[in-house]
Amino acid sequence: xxxxxxxxxxxxxxxxxxxxxxxxxxxxxxxxxxxxxxxxxxxxxxxxxxxxxxxxxxxxxxxxxxxxxxxxxxxxxxxxxxxxxxxxxxxxxxxxxxxxxxxxxxxxxxxxxxxxxxxxxxxxxxxxxxxxxxxxxxxxxxxxxxxxxxxxxxxxxxxxxxxxxxxxxxxxxxxxxxxxxxxxxxxxxxxxxxxxxxxxxxxxxxxxxxxxxxxxxxxxxxxxxxxxxxxxxxxxxxxxxxxxxxxxxxxxxxxxxxxxxxxxxxxxxxxxxxxxxxxxxxxxxxxxxxxxxxxxxxxxxxxxxxxxxxxxxxxxxxxxxxxxxxxxxxxxxxxxxxxxxxxxxxxxxxxxxxxxxxxxxxxxxxxxxxxxxxxxxxxxxxxxxxxxxxxxxxxxxxxxxxxxxxxxxxxxxxxxxxxxxxxxxxxxxxxxxxxxxxxxxxxxxxxxxxxxxxxxxxxxxxxxxxxxxxxxxxxxxxxxxxxxxxxxxxxxxxxxxxxxxxxxxxxxxxxxxxxxxxxxxxxxxxxxxxxxxxxxxxxxxxxxxxxxxxxxxxxxxxxxxxxxxxxxxxxxxxxxxxxxxxxxxxxxxxxxxxxxxxxxxxxxxxxxxxxxxxxxxxxxxxxxxxxxxxxxxxxxxxxxxxxxxxxxxxxxxxxxxxxxxxxxxxxxxxxxxxxxxxxxxxxxxxxxxxxxxxxxxxxxxxxxxxxxxxxxx
Amino acid sequence: xxxxxxxxxxxxxxxxxxxxxxxxxxxxxxxxxxxxxxxxxxxxxxxxxxxxxxxxxxxxxxxxxxxxxxxxxxxxxxxxxxxxxxxxxxxxxxxxxxxxxxxxxxxxxxxxxxxxxxxxxxxxxxxxxxxxxxxxxxxxxxxxxxxxxxxxxxxxx
Numbered sequence: 126x127x128x129x130x131x132x133x134x135x136x137x138x139x140x141x142x143x144x145x146x147x148x149x150x151x152x153x154x155x156x157x158x159x160x161x162x163x164x165x166x167x168x169x170x171x172x173x174x175x176x177x178x179x180x181x182x183x184x185x186x187x188x189x190x191x192x193x194x195x196x197x198x199x200x201x202x203x204x205x206x207x208x209x210x211x212x213x214x215x216x217x218x219x220x221x222x223x224x225x226x227x228x229x230x231x232x233x234x235x236x237x238x239x240x241x242x243x244x245x246x247x248x249x250x251x252x253x254x255x256x257x258x259x260x261x262x263x264x265x266x267x268x269x270x271x272x273x274x275x276x277x278x279x280x281x282x283x284x285x286x287x288x289x290x291x292x293x294x295x296x297x298x299x300x301x302x303x304x305x306x307x308x309x310x311x312x313x314x315x316x317x318x319x320x321x322x323x324x325x326x327x328x329x330x331x332x333x334x335x336x337x338x339x340x341x342x343x344x345x346x347x348x349x350x351x352x353x354x355x356x357x358x359x360x361x362x363x364x365x366x367x368x369x370x371x372x373x374x375x376x377x378x379x380x381x382x383x384x385x386x387x388x389x390x391x392x393x394x395x396x397x398x399x400x401x402x403x404x405x406x407x408x409x410x411x412x413x414x415x416x417x418x419x420x421x422x423x424x425x426x427x428x429x430x431x432x433x434x435x436x437x438x439x440x441x442x443x444x445x446x447x448x449x450x451x452x453x454x455x456x457x458x459x460x461x462x463x464x465x466x467x468x469x470x471x472x473x474x475x476x477x478x479x480x481x482x483x484x485x486x487x488x489x490x491x492x493x494x495x496x497x498x499x500x501x502x503x504x505x506x507x508x509x510x511x512x513x514x515x516x517x518x519x520x521x522x523x524x525x526x527x528x529x530x531x532x533x534x535x536x537x538x539x540x541x542x543x544x545x546x547x548x549x550x551x552x553x554x555x556x557x558x559x560x561x562x563x564x565x566x567x568x569x570x571x572x573x574x575x576x577x578x579x580x581x582x583x584x585x586x587x588x589x590x591x592x593x594x595x596x597x598x599x600x601x602x603x604x605x606x607x608x609x610x611x612x613x614x615x616x617x618x619x620x621x622x623x624x625x626x627x628x629x630x631x632x633x634x635x636x637x638x639x640x641x642x643x644x645x646x647x648x649x650x651x652x653x654x655x656x657x658x659x660x661x662x663x664x665x666x667x668x669x670x671x672x673x674x675x676x677x678x679x680x681x682x683x684x685x686x687x688x689x690x691x692x693x694x695x696x697x698x699x700x701x702x703x704x705x706x707x708x709x710x711x712x713x714x715x716x717x718x719x720x721x722x723x724x725x726x727x728x729x730x731x732x733x734x735x736x737x738x739x740x741x742x743x744x745x746x747x748x749x750x751x752x753x754x755x756x757x758x759x760x761x762x763x764x765x766x767x768x769x770x771x772x773x774x775x776x777x778x779x780x781x782x783x784x785x786x787x788x789x790x791x792x793x794x795x796x797x798x799x800x801x802x803x804x805x806x807x808x809x810x811x812x813x814x815x816x817x818x819x820x821x822x823x824x825x826x827x828x829x830x831x832x833x834x835x836x837x838x
Numbered sequence: 839x840x841x842x843x844x845x846x847x848x849x850x851x852x853x854x855x856x857x858x859x860x861x862x863x864x865x866x867x868x869x870x871x872x873x874x875x876x877x878x879x880x881x882x883x884x885x886x887x888x889x890x891x892x893x894x895x896x897x898x899x900x901x902x903x904x905x906x907x908x909x910x911x912x913x914x915x916x917x918x919x920x921x922x923x924x925x926x927x928x929x930x931x932x933x934x935x936x937x938x939x940x941x942x943x944x945x946x947x948x949x950x951x952x953x954x955x956x957x958x959x960x961x962x963x964x965x966x967x968x969x970x971x972x973x974x975x976x977x978x979x980x981x982x983x984x985x986x987x988x989x990x991x992x993x994x995x
Contacts, residue, residue, distance in 0.1 A: 196934075197934050198932075198933030198934030198935065198971045199933070200933075330927070330930060331930060331932070333932070333935065334926070334927050334930060334931075334932055334935075335918065335927060336935075337932040337935030337938055338918065338923045338926040338927060338931070338932065338935075338938055338939070338942060339871070339911065339912075339918035339923065340869075340870070340871015340872070340910070340911035340912055340939045341871070341918075342935050343870075344870075344873075344936060346870070346873065346874060347870035349868055349870070355865060380854065397865070398857075398861050398865035398866065399861055399864075399865055399874075400857050400858060400861040400865070470934075470936075470970060471873075471875050471881065471883060471934065471936040471937045471968065471969070471970045471971075472873070472875070472934070472936045473874070473875070518934070518935065519934060520873070520934050520935070520936030521934045521936060521970050521971065522934075523970075549874070551877055552876040552877055552878070552880075552881075745930055749930065749933060749976075752972055752973070752975060752976075753933055753971045753972045753973070754972075755972065756969075756971070756972020756974065757970070757971075757972060759972075760970075778876055778877075778878050778880055779876055779878075779880040779881055779968060780878070780880055784968055784970060785972065785974075786965055786968065786974075787960075787961045787964045787965055787967065787969075787974045787977070787978070788961040788962075788965055790972065790975055792975065793975060
């Protein structure tokens with residue numbers, strides 16, 4: 126039944142047991158064993174028509190669309206093919222999506238490398254993928270017209286066919302594929318008018334769902350190759366520590382252990398199963414040398430932030446003279462503080478690598494294919510183009526899978542062993558392999574005039590730079606814009622305004638975390654605006670609305686969310702509402718949260734969410750991404766904190782790094798309000814507004830202003 | 839040597855008795871629908887049925903499984919068309935999808951005991967299953983849909 130079955134596990138009887146309740150399980154198993162999810166069948170590389178990097182049309186009419194973005198739950202495996210299929214006039218039922226390989230043709234136009242992040246996939250795919258479909262369609266029409274000796278203008282296309290109504294002729298794309306391939310690719314194909322869209326704008330079932338509910342979708346964790354070994358690595362428990370000693374001999378003698386390999390970050394045990402590798406790791410007798418970060422602790426970091434708040438920062442934005450103007454009015458000042466956060470993707474980090482003399486092959490759920498090539502090339506001395514990247518499904522990404530730590534370690538181990546090796550992080554490894562959302566402290570100060578209008582707003586935030594580690598070239602004039610995003614570009618009309626950043630590198634590695642700087646800055650900004658509203662004696666919704674006169678998109682989603690939530694109308698006793706609005710990744714999102722306290726525990730009952738992402742491709746996916754962004758933000762708002770003591774991360778698993786559970790999930794109602802024009806992202810913008818919306822609701826409920834995450838009364 | 843019955847197949851297993859079922863399924867048998875999420879029974883991604891009851895494969899040493907029946911997501915239904923799997927498709931539940939097999943296995947065990955669970959009963963039965971994508975509301979709806987009479991459940995599209 127299973128070709129990879131080792132001798133230690135033998136099926137004695139291939140026949141089904143009589144009393145087994147699960148009928149036909151064996152048949153199902155056989156069926157599954159030969160089904161390759163996410164892979165197109167009948168439309169592979171032998172397809173006669175491959176006019177561009179994204180499309181293959183086989184002679185049987187099968188259409189394969191290559192997806193050059195990673196599918197981590199955000200729906201690109203469906204939304205991107207929709208863009209191409211729309212202009213191709215393809216029969217959607219014949220469309221199969223396949224992950225693209227790594228290659229220069231798939232370079233992200235904004236990043237300069239192949240990768241998925243920044244809520245950009247549909248935004249950057251919008252034009253090239255539609256053009257790819259339109260060009261292919263024109264070629265198929267031209268091929269048919271040539272065959273029939275008619276004017277192409279008298280032909281049209283519909284669901285996988287070219288038709289010539291006058292002569293009642295009809296040919297399928299499959300039949301035309303070979304002839305179309307011989308024609309020149311039009312450089313500027315004509316795109317449809319929005320009103321003629323048949324696929325775009327209507328909810329399409331996600332193509333990856335059936336495989337995901339059957340356990341057939343292949344994640345990096347599920348990769349299995351002939352002769353593959355599995356590795357667990359030990360890393361310093363103290364951030365920045367170095368390996369002092371370990372004993373390999375005893376470990377090598379353990380059942381299932383094949384190799385013990387020293388790597389840059391520590392030691393890896395390589396075995397025939399992950400369990401064997403884990404048992405081996407426990408027996409390594411490791412000793413570590415604590416480095417310069419051995420005294421790091423969260424309380425000390427917090428005090429350091431306060432100290433640095435008194436020092437001048439880099440000015441990210443200045444309008445008028447906030448400091449002088451502030452003195453004239455009623456003065457308010459508040460500090461907002463957030464902790465480090467881990468991504469805690471459900472699938473712990475992992476990577477399978479095979480280093481051969483002629484090249485490296487990787488199987489990995491990654492957000493950064495080009496980075497993987499560069500990482501493997503550096504370690505092996507090969508060229509990046511000699512590194513083949515097989516992208517699997519990602520069991521969550523949230524920015525974490527842009528990082529290269531797990532890829533580099535896997536390549537190091539595989540290089541040493543000479544066999545394919547899958548490196549698997551335990552949950553503890555995953556939470557402690559420091560790539561955290563920065564901890565920050567943000568001080569906001571404002572002056573209000575006699576009518577309660579803001580005269581001035583001065584913001585200073587203290588925190589590290591993410592870009593310094595990730596993309597140093599993105600730092601301009603010393604400023605990492607991710608540190609101040611959502612602050613420096615805040616939308617409210619304030620005549621005197623400034624934002625400063627005090628950079629502080631505590632030594633804790635930081636990284637992109639769903640919505641990046643917005644994740645903490647929206648909490649500060651939208652919390653403080655709420656404070657100003659109350660100080661001005663105004664309704665928080667009306668106060669915001671009045672200051673958003675020059676921001677029609679912000680105002681529209683704010684008004685929509687408020688209207689749908691019944692803002693101002695009574696709620697059941699013991700409940701209160703809070704509101705927040707925030708722009709990130711080109712989309713405006715407003716949320717109203719309804720909260721109560723149950724035995725002093727914060728309970729979020731319902732969230733109303735309005736989003737303007739410009740254009741809508743797959744509506745249900747946008748709804749799903751808002752739901753997801755809210756859940757992600759709520760985990761952080763209610764539970765999330767990575768803390769340090771003696772240079773060690775104190776959390777290790779879901780008992781001390783809890784994420785939102787089923788019973789805590791509020792009802793979520795999402796309203797799409799696309800204003801047309803430029804597209805915005807949807808993967809991240811749902812996250813930033815929820816923490817302030819909940820904190821603001823708790824203030825309305827209790828009169829207590831919470832300025833620290835996770836929220837605690 | 840242990841006798842293990844998995845999805846209707848009988849296996850003789852010659853591995854240390856403390857080996858968790860999870861790693862036998864995944865690394866030895868290639869049944870990778872059962873996922874590794876935490877290794878401590880805290881996330882539910884590895885939920886399987888043992889003699890019909892939901893259990894965490896990562897917390898189940900194979901020594902406890904002699905002559906017991908194990909069902910994984912691969913064996914839940916012959917063609918991946920269990921009412922829950924159909925409902926999951928109809929409600930468009932999965933995002934990244936990593937937790938969903940464990941969710942479905944937990945929900946399937948619930949429906950066997952309580953064919954018409956209340957919302958609270960669903961929440962309680964799935965309280966130990968984590969979803970980082972936050973698909974909980976759709977999961978709840980999908981379980982409710984699967985509990986509807988046949989014909990009203992919707993189906994695989």
